[in-house]
Amino acid sequence: MKTLTTLFKNNVREYGMLIALIAVMVFFQVQTKGVLFKPVNITNLVLQNSYVITMALGMLLIIVSGWIDLSVGSVVAVVGALAGVLIVRYDVNWVLVVAISLLLGAAIGAFQGYWVAYLKIPAFIVTLAGFLIFRGLTIALLQGESVGPFPRGFQNISSGFIPDIFNSEGLHITTILIGVILSVLLIWLDLRTRKNQQKYGFEVTPFYFFVVKNIAITGAVMGLCYLMASYKGLPNVLVLLFVLIAAYAFMTSQTVIGRRIYAMGGNVKAAMLSGVNTTRLLFYTFVNMGVLAALAGLIVAARLNSSTPNAGDGMELDVIAACFIGGASPTGGVGKVIGAVVGAFLIGVLNNGMSIMGVGIDWQKVVKGIVLLLAVLFDVYNKNKSA
Amino acid sequence: MSDVILEMRNITKTFPGVKALNNVSFSVTQGEIHALVGENGAGKSTLMNVLSGIYPYGTYEGEIYFQGKECRFRDITESEKVGLVIIHQELALIPFLSIAENLFLGNERAKNGVIDWNESISKTAELLERVGLHEPPTTLITNMGVGKQQLVEIAKALAKEVKLLILDEPTASLNESDSEKLLGLLLQLKEHGISSILISHKLSEVNKVADSITILRDGSTIETLDCKKDNITEDRIIRGMVGRDMTHRFPPRERNIGDVVFEVRDWNVYHPIHEDRKVSTNVNISVRKGEVVGISGLMGAGRTELAMSIFGRAYGTRISGKAYKHGKEIDISTIDKAISNGIAYATEDRKAYGLILIQEVKNNITLANLEEISTRQVINEPQEMRVTGEYRDKLNIKCSSIQQLALNLSGGNQQKVVLSKWLFASPEILILDEPTRGIDVGAKYEIYTIINRLASEGKGIILISSELPEILGVCDRVYVMRDGKVVGEMPASEASQEKVMKYIMTQQEVMAQ
Numbered sequence: 056m057k058t059l060t061t062l063f064k065n066n067v068r069e070y071g072m073l074i075a076l077i078a079v080m081v082f083f084q085v086q087t088k089g090v091l092f093k094p095v096n097i098t099n100l101v102l103q104n105s106y107v108i109t110m111a112l113g114m115l116l117i118i119v120s121g122w123i124d125l126s127v128g129s130v131v132a133v134v135g136a137l138a139g140v141l142i143v144r145y146d147v148n149w150v151l152v153v154a155i156s157l158l159l160g161a162a163i164g165a166f167q168g169y170w171v172a173y174l175k176i177p178a179f180i181v182t183l184a185g186f187l188i189f190r191g192l193t194i195a196l197l198q199g200e201s202v203g204p205f206p207r208g209f210q211n212i213s214s215g216f217i218p219d220i221f222n223s224e225g226l227h228i229t230t231i232l233i234g235v236i237l238s239v240l241l242i243w244l245d246l247r248t249r250k251n252q253q254k255y256g257f258e259v260t261p262f263y264f265f266v267v268k269n270i271a272i273t274g275a276v277m278g279l280c281y282l283m284a285s286y287k288g289l290p291n292v293l294v295l296l297f298v299l300i301a302a303y304a305f306m307t308s309q310t311v312i313g314r315r316i317y318a319m320g321g322n323v324k325a326a327m328l329s330g331v332n333t334t335r336l337l338f339y340t341f342v343n344m345g346v347l348a349a350l351a352g353l354i355v356a357a358r359l360n361s362s363t364p365n366a367g368d369g370m371e372l373d374v375i376a377a378c379f380i381g382g383a384s385p386t387g388g389v390g391k392v393i394g395a396v397v398g399a400f401l402i403g404v405l406n407n408g409m410s411i412m413g414v415g416i417d418w419q420k421v422v423k424g425i426v427l428l429l430a431v432l433f434d435v436y437n438k439n440k441s442a
Numbered sequence: 443m444s445d446v447i448l449e450m451r452n453i454t455k456t457f458p459g460v461k462a463l464n465n466v467s468f469s470v471t472q473g474e475i476h477a478l479v480g481e482n483g484a485g486k487s488t489l490m491n492v493l494s495g496i497y498p499y500g501t502y503e504g505e506i507y508f509q510g511k512e513c514r515f516r517d518i519t520e521s522e523k524v525g526l527v528i529i530h531q532e533l534a535l536i537p538f539l540s541i542a543e544n545l546f547l548g549n550e551r552a553k554n555g556v557i558d559w560n561e562s563i564s565k566t567a568e569l570l571e572r573v574g575l576h577e578p579p580t581t582l583i584t585n586m587g588v589g590k591q592q593l594v595e596i597a598k599a600l601a602k603e604v605k606l607l608i609l610d611e612p613t614a615s616l617n618e619s620d621s622e623k624l625l626g627l628l629l630q631l632k633e634h635g636i637s638s639i640l641i642s643h644k645l646s647e648v649n650k651v652a653d654s655i656t657i658l659r660d661g662s663t664i665e666t667l668d669c670k671k672d673n674i675t676e677d678r679i680i681r682g683m684v685g686r687d688m689t690h691r692f693p694p695r696e697r698n699i700g701d702v703v704f705e706v707r708d709w710n711v712y713h714p715i716h717e718d719r720k721v722s723t724n725v726n727i728s729v730r731k732g733e734v735v736g737i738s739g740l741m742g743a744g745r746t747e748l749a750m751s752i753f754g755r756a757y758g759t760r761i762s763g764k765a766y767k768h769g770k771e772i773d774i775s776t777i778d779k780a781i782s783n784g785i786a787y788a789t790e791d792r793k794a795y796g797l798i799l800i801q802e803v804k805n806n807i808t809l810a811n812l813e814e815i816s817t818r819q820v821i822n823e824p825q826e827m828r829v830t831g832e833y834r835d836k837l838n839i840k841c842s843s844i845q846q847l848a849l850n851l852s853g854g855n856q857q858k859v860v861l862s863k864w865l866f867a868s869p870e871i872l873i874l875d876e877p878t879r880g881i882d883v884g885a886k887y888e889i890y891t892i893i894n895r896l897a898s899e900g901k902g903i904i905l906i907s908s909e910l911p912e913i914l915g916v917c918d919r920v921y922v923m924r925d926g927k928v929v930g931e932m933p934a935s936e937a938s939q940e941k942v943m944k945y946i947m948t949q950q951e952v953m954a955q
Contacts, residue, residue, distance in 0.1 A: 251823065251824050251827075254824065255824070255827045255828070255831065258843075309820055309821055309823070310816075310819050310820050310821060311812045311813070311816050311819045311820075311821060312819065314805065314808075314809070314812060314821060315809075315812070317798075317801065317805075318798050318801070318805070318809055321798035321799070321800050321801050322794075322795075322797065322798045322799065322800075324794060324795045325794075325795050325796055325797055325798055325809075326798065326809070327756070327777065328753075328756060328777060328787065328789060328795055328796070329777075329809045329810040329863065330754075330777045330778045330780075330781040330810050330867075331809070332776075332778060388798065388800050388801070389800060
């Protein structure tokens with residue numbers, strides 16, 4: 056068992072947060088008398104948090120680069136507003152509107168990125184300005200009113216489910232099938248990494264641990280899919296999220312650009328002197344954030360079935376908190392995609408669980424604040440201990 | 443014999459892996475100006491940091507007596523309390539506060555936490571009068587030149603009722619007339635009974651004002667010269683500073699020098715912030731295949747600035763001049779282009795500029811050439827592990843695994859990681875800026891071996907070093923820089939420490955014959 060304790064010590068950050076998430080889930084499952092894990096609630100939980108997770112992916116890159124983006128909540132609103140106005144007032148085809156919205160997001164990201172990367176204005180200030188500007192533009196665009204409803208196709212972005220190709224009664228077979236494929240894929244990937252590490256003589260986790268870990272992951276994936284399948288199947292948004300999370304996890308850990316972002320955040324001067332064009336890289340990090348915020352804006356609008364002036368209000372704080380709870384360092388260079396996703400889920404479960412329990416929005420905020428503080432304290436404490 | 447105001451006995455200070463001070467004894471007589479000289483890294487600053495409590499009691503061995511009493515300073519405020527004030531090379535003034543506010547910072551003229559501005563200002567005016575600075579006490583520091591700021595620092599010391607003033611390279615960034623003024627002030631303070639310790643590289647100044655001179659070398663006291671008794675020449679001081687056993691410190695190398703591989707001509711660079719200040723003036727340097735070329739000079743002579751401006755304009759503005767590789771002009775206007783043209787620059791400050799300390803050794807080594815280990819922008823991790831493992835073995839990097847964080851390596855091994863990074867980028871020209879700074883003798887030898895191997899593989903190497911023995915022991919040819927200009931060039935066979943030191947130190951320009 057000694058190896059297991061050292062293993063846990065070395066990865067205390069990652070496992071710690073996961074354990075916290077599971078503990079919180081179990082707590083609410085008991086407190087809500089089983090409502091939390093009901094298929095309909097799990098589906099809701101995913102839908103409610105999809106935009107936070109989407110933006111956390113972009114925010115993580117910004118935070119890893121050593122900066123912050125306070126404007127994302129307002130970007131969500133302004134993109135939703137433009138989409139709403141175009142679809143409802145001007146009757147533009149919604150597919151075209153999605154494309155325009157994502158372009159708008161890229162443009163907003165480019166605008167802010169230019170100020171931060173090329174004009175060297177601290178991101179805190181630039182995006183604080185953006186926070187005000189884009190909220191103001193939203194209200195102007197919507198003339199202070201909500202705009203809706205949207206055509207079915209557009210709504211389906213967030214409230215639709217994938218079709219069941221088997222057309223069966225009861226269980227949604229396609230969902231189960233996707234779960235199986237995903238599980239096999241995850242096990243295969245983990246096995247491959249392990250083989251590679253062994254080939255180069257690196258320490259690998261003991262085999263029984265490897266087995267337990269994979270059973271746990273497979274169990275979680277299959278459990279989730281089963282719950283979904285016994286309701287309406289996988290929501291479209293969840294599929295989108297899976298693809299995004301996988302893409303960003305891959306990008307950050309396996310690609311040249313990911314490596315360079317971490318290098319830039321870890322030591323911008325050393326990265327620059329190693330031939331990394333840090334200015335351009337930072338610029339694109341903001342463009343990426345803009346696109347993801349726009350995507351989140353579309354999901355929010357589709358889910359509410361209307362564009363409202365206060366959409367996304369305060370969302371930037373949930374997104375930033377998710378990254379920090381997930382272990383990102385405010386000084387840059389440290390943070391993982393999976394961490395940010397777990398952080399976002401933790402916040403999501405807290406929101407959802409407390410809502411079901413009937414805890415008011417006031418105390419929800421207090422609890423979320425305390426969780427953020429504790430998570431970062433946990434980080435700092437671990438870092439000091441290892442140093 | 444006059445009274446001894448300060449005596450430091452058998453001071454030994456060890457840093458991880460390096461003995462910075464070895465049994466140093468040093469004493470200052472009441473009312474004298476005592477100069478402390480030695481090469482970079484001889485231990486002058488370390489000794490003064492021990493004295494002023496920056497390295498608190500307990501982190502060093504030995505005893506300090508000030509005015510006959512033993513002192514165990516735990517921090518700088520305790521040493522200032524007894525009248526010991528150190529003025530660092532980088533001034534410690536707050537730019538957007540006034541002279542008066544700076545003078546009494548941490549020492550405010552106040553009653554119950556409320557500042558008495560009338561007293562502060564009138565006291566400031568008095569102190570400024572004493573140092574001969576005619577500025578209103580409300581002037582902001584940022585609006586004054588470096589020379590005047592230096593005087594403010596001294597006034598600040600006087601406000602603390604200084605008895606022994608320590609100045610670390612006070613004239614390094616001053617022009618001739620400001621330097622004169624400052625030295626005059628030191629003599630004036632001496633008449634009022636204030637002793638000072640003057641650390642300086644400018645031997646002419648030392649000769650002008652010092653009553654005695656202590657020479658440090660490699661962390662030990664070599665000798666103390668009495669200027670009143672004997673007539674001490676600059677040559678005499680230089681001999682004390684450099685004379686040391688040079689055998690077996692440098693591995694031998696078979697020299698096989700080819701054609702000129704890299705050359706810069708008429709290179710001019712201006713300071714990035716003070717755009718009218720020139721940091722490189724009409725520099726012409728070249729390096730041949732298989733040759734190690736040294737650039738010698740003091741800190742601030744413009745060597746690093748030159749190297750970084752060549753390396754993709756990483757420093758400076760309004761850069762002009764041409765660069766040639768194998769006789770053909772090349773474009774090195776960005777770091778990316780410089781690297782792809784086969785130039786590498788290993789920085790003097792590996793922690794701030796060379797390494798991503800919070801990342802793995804592996805990631806640091808491949809950072810400058812990620813293309814090599816990736817296909818279509820996706821990193822091939824097995825391949826990365828293989829090549830970084832090779833570099834670890836080849837350069838003998840001592841780490842628990844290539845996944846260890848760079849942070850946790852010793853200085854010498856960190857330096858080897860930096861070298862590995864640049865070797866992996868397979869350059870033809872390597873600029874090494876102080877590659878052995880702050881690493882111990884054994885690791886130095888290994889670095890020299892690596893340099894030798896690279897040269898015999900046919901790379902052109904430019905070695906910037908403040909350590910003269912290193913320049914002479916490793917290089918084939920030596921350039922000497924001062925004030926952003928190349929003031930001397932000689933083959934290593936004709937160079938001696940005294941000769942190079944003369945080029946470095948002499949105030950008047952002496953051109954090579």
